[in-house]
Amino acid sequence: xxxxxxxxxxxxxxxxxxxxxxxxxxxxxxxxxxxxxxxxxxxxxxxxxxxxxxxxxxxxxxxxxxxxxxxxxxxxxxxxxxxxxxxxxxxxxxxxxxxxxxxxxxxxxxxxxxxxxxxxxxxxxxxxxxxxxxxxxxxxxxxxxxxxxxxxxxxxxxxxxxxxxxxxxxxxxxxxxxxxxxxxxxxxxxxxxxxxxxxxxxxxxxxxxxxxxxxxxxxxxxxxxxxxxxxxxxxxxxxxxxxxxxxxxxxxxxxxxxxxxxxxxxxxxxxxxxxxxxxxxxxxxxxxxxxxxxxxxxxxxxxxxxxxxxxxxxxxxxxxxxxxxxxxxxxxxxxxxxxxxxxxxxxxxxxxxxxxxxxxxxxxxxxxxxxxxxxxxxxxxxxxxxxxxxxxxxxxxxxxxxxxxxxxxxxxxxxxxxxxxxxxxxxx
Amino acid sequence: xxxxxxxxxxxxxxxxxxxxxxxxxxxxxxxxxxxxxxxxxxxxxxxxxxxxxxxxxxxxxxxxxxxxxxxxxxxxxxxxxxxxxxxxxxxxxxxxxxxxxxxxxxxxxxxxxxxxxxxxxxxxxxxxxxxxxxxxxxxxxxxxxxxxxxxxxxxxxxxxxxxxxxxxxxxxxxxxxxxxxxxxxxxxxxxx
Numbered sequence: 001x002x003x004x005x006x007x008x009x010x011x012x013x014x015x016x017x018x019x020x021x022x023x024x025x026x027x028x029x030x031x032x033x034x035x036x037x038x039x040x041x042x043x044x045x046x047x048x049x050x051x052x053x054x055x056x057x058x059x060x061x062x063x064x065x066x067x068x069x070x071x072x073x074x075x076x077x078x079x080x081x082x083x084x085x086x087x088x089x090x091x092x093x094x095x096x097x098x099x100x101x102x103x104x105x106x107x108x109x110x111x112x113x114x115x116x117x118x119x120x121x122x123x124x125x126x127x128x129x130x131x132x133x134x135x136x137x138x139x140x141x142x143x144x145x146x147x148x149x150x151x152x153x154x155x156x157x158x159x160x161x162x163x164x165x166x167x168x169x170x171x172x173x174x175x176x177x178x179x180x181x182x183x184x185x186x187x188x189x190x191x192x193x194x195x196x197x198x199x200x201x202x203x204x205x206x207x208x209x210x211x212x213x214x215x216x217x218x219x220x221x222x223x224x225x226x227x228x229x230x231x232x233x234x235x236x237x238x239x240x241x242x243x244x245x246x247x248x249x250x251x252x253x254x255x256x257x258x259x260x261x262x263x264x265x266x267x268x269x270x271x272x273x274x275x276x277x278x279x280x281x282x283x284x285x286x287x288x289x290x291x292x293x294x295x296x297x298x299x300x301x302x303x304x305x306x307x308x309x310x311x312x313x314x315x316x317x318x319x320x321x322x323x324x325x326x327x328x329x330x331x332x333x334x335x336x337x338x339x340x341x342x343x344x345x346x347x348x349x350x351x352x353x354x355x356x357x358x359x360x361x362x363x364x365x366x367x368x369x370x371x372x373x374x375x376x377x378x379x380x381x382x383x384x385x386x387x388x389x390x391x392x393x394x395x396x397x398x399x400x401x402x403x404x405x406x407x408x409x410x411x412x413x414x415x416x417x418x419x420x421x422x423x424x425x426x427x428x
Numbered sequence: 429x430x431x432x433x434x435x436x437x438x439x440x441x442x443x444x445x446x447x448x449x450x451x452x453x454x455x456x457x458x459x460x461x462x463x464x465x466x467x468x469x470x471x472x473x474x475x476x477x478x479x480x481x482x483x484x485x486x487x488x489x490x491x492x493x494x495x496x497x498x499x500x501x502x503x504x505x506x507x508x509x510x511x512x513x514x515x516x517x518x519x520x521x522x523x524x525x526x527x528x529x530x531x532x533x534x535x536x537x538x539x540x541x542x543x544x545x546x547x548x549x550x551x552x553x554x555x556x557x558x559x560x561x562x563x564x565x566x567x568x569x570x571x572x573x574x575x576x577x578x579x580x581x582x583x584x585x586x587x588x589x590x591x592x593x594x595x596x597x598x599x600x601x602x603x604x605x606x607x608x609x610x611x612x613x614x615x616x617x618x619x620x
Binding site for chain 1 (some may be wrong): 441450451452454466474475476478479481484530585587588589590606608611613616617618619
């Protein structure tokens with residue numbers, strides 16, 4: 001009850017604050033959301049206020065301040081967030097160069113979903129599978145400069161002197177790690193006491209994360225080729241000590257780090273010849289990780305210790321997102337994407353999915369029913385989300401959806417459960 | 429909105445269109461080049477430029493009754509076979525039969541002002557011969573050289589019973605634009 005009161009109070013405060021802002025040259029949005037998961041009975045809710053201020057300092061320089069104040073009942077990354085804070089230069093220091101310097105969201109890739117070349121920003125954890133939640137990113141301190149070499153081609157550089165990892169709550173990390181270890185040890189993951197220590201990579205001005213991306217056209221196809229030298233944004237274990245106790249329980253101390261990786265990327269978007277109205281978007285990424293293995297020491301109750309080595313990364317691998325979208329004459333929108341790997345899968349865990357989005361706006365555009373489906377081609381599990389956007393008036397959107405998951409109990413998709421969600425958004 | 433019109437070479441036609449309101453589409457910017465064959469949308473929220481199929485010019489744009497093609501194509505004499513259907517003291521009425529076999533329209537009926545020579549109204553007839561859409565010009569501005577600039581127009585969809593309204597705040601002509609202005613680079617800028 002206390003939580004609900006606090007939630008309502010925050011909503012009221014957000015609306016009070018925003019009503020005074022309408023007159024200023026600030027844009028933003030107020031959002032409130034709630035979802036109920038059947039089975040677990042989990043009710044997740046929250047609200048946020050995002051404010052964006054993008055004044056020009058001169059004809060060549062601009063400032064971007066984009067912040068969010070967010071309350072959510074579970075797993076909030078931070079109640080006050082800087083989404084972006086940067087200085088932007090246009091046609092400076094030379095006519096052919098644009099740049100941004102500061103805390104940035106850098107988006108690479110042509111694909112509409114889970115682009116494998118979009119590896120620069122870490123992400124906050126979310127149990128929600130809504131588009132808004134999946135689009136959230138944590139900014140990185142970086143210089144991003146683009147040199148327009150000629151009317152067709154440009155070269156983009158990213159220099160990032162600070163490492164920032166994905167945000168995953170401790171209990172989620174322990175849960176995932178426990179589920180990975182349990183089959184190896186033949187123990188119940190719920191009886192494991194897990195402690196995780198993480199070590200960040202040495203990234204600084206002399207040893208930055210960096211990337212380069214050439215963008216242009218090959219024939220009528222928009223194309224980009226990229227290379228990124230950086231680190232995985234999620235931690236992987238390199239040393240694990242397991243102590244098995246006589247009562248069947250076990251305690252685990254895991255040391256984790258962030259393996260180095262190089263990513264070669266290629267992006268394409270254009271029209272499919274002979275099929276009018278269809279736009280294809282395809283991203284391919286070749287991941288070249290450093291050799292990474294987990295040394296596992298298991299201490300048995302009888303005093304013996306056994307050692308095992310599990311290779312986490314021992315070879316390069318591909319990820320891809322290949323899709324096409326089409327709007328029919330009755331304004332129905334179709335988007336079908338083949339995914340090889342999601343942002344949560346790396347190395348040997350990469351698997352195949354099909355993603356489908358359908359939208360059918362009403363003639364007056366007030367209603368937009370939609371269907372989102374993701375199907376694992378590996379184990380047949382799937383999530384189907386059916387819902388609708390409703391626009392009662394300009395700048396207001398109400399989204400109501402119901403998601404159903406199915407498949408083997410151990411699959412990632414089936415673990416999402418069946419969820420009812422309601423989002424209300426006002427943009428100003 | 430910035431546009432370049434080259435009647436000698438329609439492939440040079442291009443325009444950039446940026447929404448200033450409502451807030452939910454503020455700064456969404458469209459670039460159309462090569463006479464509408466290549467269309468790009470920049471959506472600030474997604475921080476990337478998205479290609480739209482040039483051949484999907486029939487799609488409605490941003491919830492309006494205007495299609496991408498209505499913004500990008502103009503009504504070039506090269507795109508239609510024109511014949512005079514009737515005339516009165518003030519207007520010519522032309523039948524325009526599209527040359528493009530993939531069009532949604534069997535013909536357009538264009539009412540042209542006899543004195544100032546601009547279209548006042550276009551009726552769009554669907555492939556079954558029914559009236560589908562009507563574009564009506566409400567206000568124009570006559571330039572010193574005699575050319576006409578449309579300032580206000582409505583576009584009505586008779587099947588959906590919906591109507592969109594477009595108004596130009598001000599119009600400047602022959603302005604000098606930077607080299608390669610009609611480009612993907614430009615539409616990503618905070619100010620055009």
